[in-house]
Amino acid sequence: GQQLNQSPQSMFIQEGEDVSMNCTSSSIFNTWLWYKQDPGEGPVLLIALYKAGELTSNGRLTAQFGITRKDSFLNISASIPSDVGIYFCAGNSGNTPLVFGKGTRLSVIA
Amino acid sequence: ETGVTQTPRHLVMGMTNKKSLKCEQHLGHNAMYWYKQSAKKPLELMFVYNFKEQTENNSVPSRFSPECPNSSHLFLHLHTLQPEDSALYLCASSPGTGVYYGYTFGSGTRLTVV
Numbered sequence: 001g002q003q004l005n006q007s008p009q010s011m012f013i014q015e016g017e018d019v020s021m022n023c024t025s026s027s028i029f030n031t032w033l034w035y036k037q038d039p040g041e042g043p044v045l046l047i048a049l050y051k052a053g054e055l056t057s058n059g060r061l062t063a064q065f066g067i068t069r070k071d072s073f074l075n076i077s078a079s080i081p082s083d084v085g086i087y088f089c090a091g092n093s094g095n096t097p098l099v100f101g102k103g104t105r106l107s108v109i110a
Numbered sequence: 111e112t113g114v115t116q117t118p119r120h121l122v123m124g125m126t127n128k129k130s131l132k133c134e135q136h137l138g139h140n141a142m143y144w145y146k147q148s149a150k151k152p153l154e155l156m157f158v159y160n161f162k163e164q165t166e167n168n169s170v171p172s173r174f175s176p177e178c179p180n181s182s183h184l185f186l187h188l189h190t191l192q193p194e195d196s197a198l199y200l201c202a203s204s205p206g207t208g209v210y211y212g213y214t215f216g217s218g219t220r221l222t223v224v
Contacts, residue, residue, distance in 0.1 A: 004152070033212050042114070042200050042215030043153075050210060088153070095207050097143065097166060100153040 006089050006101030014109050019076040021104040023089030032065050032072040033098065035088040043088055047074070081108050113137045116201050116216035123191065124224055131186040131219045133201030139214070141207045142184040144176060147198040147218070159184060160207050191223045 006023045013019055023032070031050055035043035047058050049065035049072060056063055060077045072089055089101040114135045123129050133142065144156040158166035159178040173195075175187040184201055198220050202213035 031210065035215075040217070040220075042116075042202075042217050044215070045212045048212050097155050097158055097207070098213060102150070102152045 004089060004091065004099055004101040006104055008104055009102065010105040010107070012107045012109060013079055015079060015081060017079055019079055019083070019106060020073065021087060021089075022071060022073045023091075023101050024071045025091060025099075026070075028069040028093060029091035030069075030093045031091055031098075032063070033090045034061075034063050034072070034074045035090060035100075037086045037088065037103070039085070046087075076106075079106075079108050081110055084108050114201055114203055114214050114216035116199075116219050118219060119217065120220045120222075122222045122224060123188070125191060125193070127191075128187070128189040130188065131199055131201075131221075133184040133186075133203075133216055135182055135201075135203040135214070135216075137203060137214060139203035139205050140181050141204045141211075142178060142181070143202040143204075143213065144184065144186055145200040145202060145215075147200055153200070156186075158207065165207065188221075191221075193223050196221055196223045 003026050033048050034046045036046050037043040047056050047063040052069050053067045054065040063074045086103040086105050088103045090098040092098050117132045141160045143158050146154045155168045156170045157176045162178050173190050177185040198218045200218045201216045204211040204213045
């Protein structure tokens, strides 16, 4: 089945630093999504990407759909304490259910 | 509040108990999902329902029994669970099952099997 490799698994950064994380797939995807999960809550959709090469921003967050359609990147600029949480990539092709990465746990040191 | 409500938020049950998890959405979505989230593992898809019909069962043991009486409600009936079934169970919904739909998740039920 489809698998997603998400890296890094965890990050410890200083407040104000920029963050980058990425996800690669073993197969071509038609959709890439990025979610954030706060402690004790379900994942919340941050950015959705539907086209190879697409670059989309949501405030300080920017995500890109890789041109090979097998990868995606999420960048967070000027991190703040409330950015703490677990970030998941997800994707699918055809009408298959979303496949999720294992997540990147972000810790921000004030 | 995301529009997908899960109850209870926490559940502790013995291995011989029978309990049910409930999920409700009033977003007008037609597809609903159960996911299992364990520590250090990806979100694992369990079941998919589209227009009340089960369209996917991801090799889930029969001690988990889903029920979807209508497009707004989804249940997960539990019986004779094992300690390794302890996890966060997440419900999600989407307008349909096509590629262009992101999922809206509930806050989850934290299940502990003792």
